[in-house]
Amino acid sequence: MVLFLLDEQSFNLEDTFVGNQVETLIPSDTGQSIRRIYIDIGCFNGETIEYFLYFTPNSDAYEIYTFEPDPDNYLLCKKRLSQPKFAKYKINIIRKVAWIRNEKVLYRTERGRQSRISLNATDDLDESVSLQAIDFSAWLARLVERKKVYIHIKMSMPGAEVPVLDKMIRDNTLGLANKYEVEWTDRENPLTRGTRIYVQLMFDSYGFDCLYYTRLKNMQKVYQAKGSAQDIEKYYDWNKISESDAFAHYIERPDEPIRQDI
Template identity: 55%
Template structure:
């Protein structure tokens, strides 16, 4: 009887010990799994923050422009969007251009309202691994303070007549884009694609770049020509377009931004976007002219420090 009791007691002890061992193992496994998940989440969160680069710039702080994709052994690609409004043109670029995720993307949007819209869109999770730098500066022909007409959406612009100001005219920081570009671009191993949407001021900017010989620092341009029939600006605009050709750039075609939007929303490729070879067939509003540098054009390394 006593022997049987002791045997049962030992068996019960072994069972309790076994159950305790299993329970401890399960608890430790669950704890380790939770700790691993927390660690992994923190790693992804912090690494995502380190890869994302949405920042402000100051006029003379060029070292704030962190070009993460630059190296000495391959072609470095940069996309510069002047006047990005709400960031949609960046979305279009990333969608339509092959390997665009490997570009360093720099965008200028001085209008405070548009700047916030741009930041909000480009901070979405799908862009976290792309180096996108947003600069709240006015692209201009000099480093100075300049009046800017805000709260006009895509039509926000430099106030070209300082004598006609209103409550939406804000004095903002402007940069000499030619000088800035010459400091940014390194010779020979850099390809630069520039989109220009700055209503009423694109001719002055391009004229300055032609005179400074910085136009050829970029290989491709998308230019939104505005006020095409304005008799005061038309002669200068025609001269600038001729000088683009003289500088070695061919106008390939014209594209309506509305067509780009439609194809983007359908998740289709660039080949589905209608192109026009005669801009008289399209309205002036939201039309981009696409220019590419001819292969025989030499770069201008003497401008680059």
């Protein structure tokens, strides 16, 4: 079973990974013409990774990295992904908060899928703990070499997706990925709404099209019925769906030859 649990003791911010795992987790040459990576920010109990592996053709060719800092969710994710059926996959669980800086942040735990960074003083600090965060944009830049990878990023990080994506735009790392699934939350929050609209517009500037939206509950139903990705219902107006489990699918426009064999 290739399952790496990257926690406080085994994760080095300067080297990305520490010890003799570096060559395994961040290989310079995988022997493939294109290296494929799936990054799941906020995997909760690991179900979204399970769905990705099921619905994605040739999913065993992907390196998988997931960020899950909530202590309870981390254990759920670890338990699920340690099952024998995942033995052939290269899965790396990172017990860190994906964020805009390397620093300690207050994190609201014990909220299941809605666990989140405490972004303002109105949050209930009694429910928050101090956890280590990393600069996701810088981490991504260290992980990849642009013309040798295909990257699919799923973001489920209530309230924090806007500042993280904004930082990626400022760092010019947004274009390192080829596909995004973003759960836009707190849509009408006056503190982030302007930046969120700017980020959405910048996806287009970086060459991405927002093709449709999907809901997690529909994906669950199709998975349980052993259906295919084509059976998952697609939406084209996010005002008609909730924000708690809806993902916007941004796909890079196919204007580079390297994309043709993906």
